[in-house]
Amino acid sequence: MKNGIKLLSVLLASVLLLASCSTMNTSESSMSMDEVSAKTAEQPLGIMSAMDVELAFLLEQATIDEVVSIGGNDFNVGTLEGQPVVIVKAGVGKSLSAACTAILIDEFDVSGIVFTGIAGGVAPEVDITDVVISTHVMFHDYGYFGNDGKVAIGTDFVSKVDVESDADMVEEAYEAAVEVLGEDKVYEGLIATGDQFMANAEYVDYLYNTYDVYAVEMEGASVGYVASQYDVPFVVIRSMSDKADGLAHEAYNNWYSVVSDNSGKIVMQFMKNRAAE
Secondary structure (H helix, E strand, O other), X not given: OHHHHHHHHHHHHHHHHHHHHHHHHHHHHOOOHHHXXXXXXXXXXXXXXXXXXXXXXXXXXXXXXXXXXXXXEEEEEEEEOOEEEEEEEOOOOHHHHHHHHHHHHHHHOOOEEEEEEEEEEOOOOOOOOXXXXXXXXXXXXXXXXXXXXXXXXXXXXXXOOOEEOOHHHHHHHHHHHHXXXXXXXXXXXXXXXXXXXXXXXXXHHHHHXXXXXXXXEOOHHHHHHHXXXXXXXXXXXXXXXXXXXXXXXXXXXXXXXXHHHHHHHHHHHHHHHHHHO
């Protein structure tokens, strides 16, 4: 009998302790909308590119307080247009950009991610020096590769065909791009990512006719997929250095510096508009 009473007392104490912890956790996690907004405002925005040339303009404009090196990446912590940012060169390709995105989110608690840089134009109307803002991103080299030489994206082997960019960030990026370049130079659409520098007119036509791709590059979908896993909003801003066709290398060499700066100027305008809100 004594053992039964003792056991009942232990069980009752455990229940009361759990109830107390539950109440404490609820109280601690309860935040007003103003507090949530304030916390979000304090979080930095992550700004990423693949190459030094794509970040050069932004790093010149930013005030950098600290450089944190993690996993081979230098994360430049500071402000841009008076707002907190973390600016980082991820490296070229899907693996490096995915790894860098995870670090950016885990270590710096960013409120969102802007990936900026250059790309190849796919849609017929998208020309060199034009800009494409991502409405969605996808991998064009992920899926089933058959004897016809084409990748079948969205087969049973692929759970998601594409990932949607944050609608508010897309709108902000589009407005900033129009302010910098003019409406006739800016497009919104699907951006496709693969681990190749694309210089094949036939494949570019396939991507456009099959998936309505507007631009092709090597990092955007990696960033988008990882960001979506963490529920972090993102947008990709790409300035066209070439048409991803047989002349892509020549056009890239002629235009990569100019269009990289264009992308940087759009991000600056994006930050200015945010600061004015």
